[in-house]
Amino acid sequence: xxxxxxxxxIELGNTNLKCLIFKINKDNNSEILSVTTTPSDGIYNxxxxxxxxxSDSIRLAIxxxxxxxxxxxxxxxxxxxxxxxLCTRFSKHKKIDDSKIHRSDIEFLxxxxxxxxxxxxxxxxxxxxxxxxxxxxxKIFIEEPINVFADTLTHEMTFITAPKNNLRNVNQIFLNCxxxxxxxxxxxxxxxxxxxxxxxxxSGVVLINLGLKKISLGLFKNLALVHSITFxxxxxxxxxxxxxVCSLNLEESLAIRNNIDFSxxxxxxxxxxxxxxxxxxxxxxKFRKIxxxxxxxxxxxxxxxxxxxxxxxxxxxxFNFSSGMxxxxxxxxxxxINLQEYCQNFFxxxxxxxxxxxxxxxxxxxxxxIRIIKEGWETEAIPEIKIKNIEKVGFLRKIFGDL
Numbered sequence: 001x002x003x004x005x006x007x008x009x010i011e012l013g014n015t016n017l018k019c020l021i022f023k024i025n026k027d028n029n030s031e032i033l034s035v036t037t038t039p040s041d042g043i044y045n046x047x048x049x050x051x052x053x054x055s056d057s058i059r060l061a062i063x064x065x066x067x068x069x070x071x072x073x074x075x076x077x078x079x080x081x082x083x084x085x086l087c088t089r090f091s092k093h094k095k096i097d098d099s100k101i102h103r104s105d106i107e108f109l110x111x112x113x114x115x116x117x118x119x120x121x122x123x124x125x126x127x128x129x130x131x132x133x134x135x136x137x138x139k140i141f142i143e144e145p146i147n148v149f150a151d152t153l154t155h156e157m158t159f160i161t162a163p164k165n166n167l168r169n170v171n172q173i174f175l176n177c178x179x180x181x182x183x184x185x186x187x188x189x190x191x192x193x194x195x196x197x198x199x200x201x202x203s204g205v206v207l208i209n210l211g212l213k214k215i216s217l218g219l220f221k222n223l224a225l226v227h228s229i230t231f232x233x234x235x236x237x238x239x240x241x242x243x244x245v246c247s248l249n250l251e252e253s254l255a256i257r258n259n260i261d262f263s264x265x266x267x268x269x270x271x272x273x274x275x276x277x278x279x280x281x282x283x284x285x286k287f288r289k290i291x292x293x294x295x296x297x298x299x300x301x302x303x304x305x306x307x308x309x310x311x312x313x314x315x316x317x318x319f320n321f322s323s324g325m326x327x328x329x330x331x332x333x334x335x336x337i338n339l340q341e342y343c344q345n346f347f348x349x350x351x352x353x354x355x356x357x358x359x360x361x362x363x364x365x366x367x368x369x370i371r372i373i374k375e376g377w378e379t380e381a382i383p384e385i386k387i388k389n390i391e392k393v394g395f396l397r398k399i400f401g402d403l
Contacts, residue, residue: 006033006069008076009369010061011187012046012170014213015039017057019065020366021073025130031368032094033069034365036061045214046080046187048338050168055176073134077373079365081187081216083232084122090116090161101136109155110381111207117159124161125313127184129381131157131367132224142202142222157381158226160186173194185372188218188228190332193377194368196220204325208310208343211334217310219317224379227317231309238302244296245289252283256295262303262342264296298358303339308345325349329363 011018017040021033038061038254042053049053066072092109110129117124134141135154162204167184174181188207195206200220207218213234219227224318235257242253261267272278275292329340372380 005369006067006071006073007373008062008073009366009373010058010076010078011363011365011369012043012078012080013040013139014044014046017061017377018363018364018366020063020363020370021065021069022370023070024374028204029212030374033071034065035044035366036065036068037362042173045230046082047084047166048173051169051176053175055173056087057160058173059177062179073179076174077182077185077186077369078170078174079187079190079369081163081214081230082166083214083230084163085127085186085228085230086159086161087228088117088119089156089226090159091154093117094153094155096153098149101145101148101150102154102155103144106131106134106146106155108142109153110157113155113159117161121161123164123392125164125167126159128160128186128189129157129223130154130160130224130226131379131381132222132226160189160225160228167195183373186225186228188216188230188281190365190368190372192218192225193219193371194364195328195330198223200326206314206325206327208327208329208331210235210306210329210331212332215306215310215331215333217313219314219319221319223377226319226342227313229313231305231306233309235331235336237306238299239300241298242295246277246295248281248290249283249286252281252285255281255283257299257336259337260295260299261337263298263338264300265395267292270295303342304346307343310346327397359390 006021006023009022011021012371016037019034019038022030023033039057041057042048042050043057048054062073062076063379090113092112094105094109096105096231113129114126117126117290132155133144135156137147137152141148145177159310164333171181188209191209192201192207195207201223204219204221207220209216211234214230214232215234216230217228218225238248239253239257242248242256246253248256256270259270268280270281271292277292277295279287327343327347329343333339340349
């Protein structure tokens with residue numbers, strides 16, 4: 001990458017595509033050239049479901065950003081998060097026999113982890129590898145223990161992978177637009193880089209992204225993304241539940257969802273003195289008596305289901321969450337009235353509401369992507385993957401090669 005080269009980032013989404021173009025100037029500062037948001041089509045939960053529609057929407061997003069920046073891109077970095085992403089943790093061991101630890105020892109263990117991953121599932125491709133702990137003779141090292149004398153070395157690492165066919169389809173929609181994917185970046189990883197400072201990422205923080213169609217969970221510790229999962233369920237499910245159970249249309253159900261107080265106490269703006277849904281919420285439907293208890297029951301059931309899925313995932317990580325680790329809510333759902341307190345009681349931990357973007361609304365992941373591209377990331381190990389007889393150069397070419 002040369003200074004002053006234009007660099008593109010695009011974040012996939014169900015509703016919108018966010019595209020950002022920047023360059024790194026001679027002072028090594030990032031200069032943003034354009035920021036655009038365009039409609040998304042043919043993509044659901046960041047999975048390509050219609051190649052033509054997705055290609056057309058990608059083409060529009062990139063061309064709009066290019067025109068605004070007055071540049072032409074040949075490559076682009078893609079930020080996304082699919083429910084099919086897998087997060088796998090490995091611990092690999094090596095005898096050092098009272099010698100110094102060399103970089104080759106760490107690389108050996110990293111390659112052993114890659115081999116095991118491919119043996120477990122050959123249909124997965126690596127997107128990220130994170131080094132989150134080195135254990136030298138039973139002692140934990142966060143940084144690489146190069147030149148440290150040791151008898152044994154254990155390398156704890158996390159792999160973020162996705163099904164090869166999913167990535168081939170993502171690659172194809174960009175090839176249809178005559179643009180090459182430079183690299184793929186997990187949305188959860190990019191958000192963590194942008195939203196948290198080094199102290200938080202070091203001590204540990206949980207990121208919960210409450211989206212409309214999907215909910216993502218990321219656990220950061222020792223400057224690494226150590227656990228990540230995306231559920232194919234979002235806060236729109238609360239809306240559809242209200243609609244189905246109460247026989248209201250989606251517009252009416254959305255108005256209830258967005259105005260409900262999740263303390264389930266202060267909702268006089270929604271219910272009358274008899275605890276019946278007010279007539280003002282019947283926009284197109286004929287008024288009928290719908291009780292507060294019924295609506296509370298519907299909303300609580302779906303909310304608790306979502307939070308219980310997150311809680312179960314956190315339990316399998318075996319991390320201690322009682323030592324001041326914060327839960328950090330972002331996404332559309334983080335704006336719900338008093339949901340912060342509801343989550344705090346549910347998890348019996350601290351909960352923090354998401355911070356505002358520094359750029360424009362909803363561009364935190366792109367901002368994090370800039371930092372990852374420009375500076376790299378201390379705990380991320382870029383996979384060195386051999387390439388065999390594959391036409392296209394770049395990141396997608398690498399991930400389809402042999403390990």
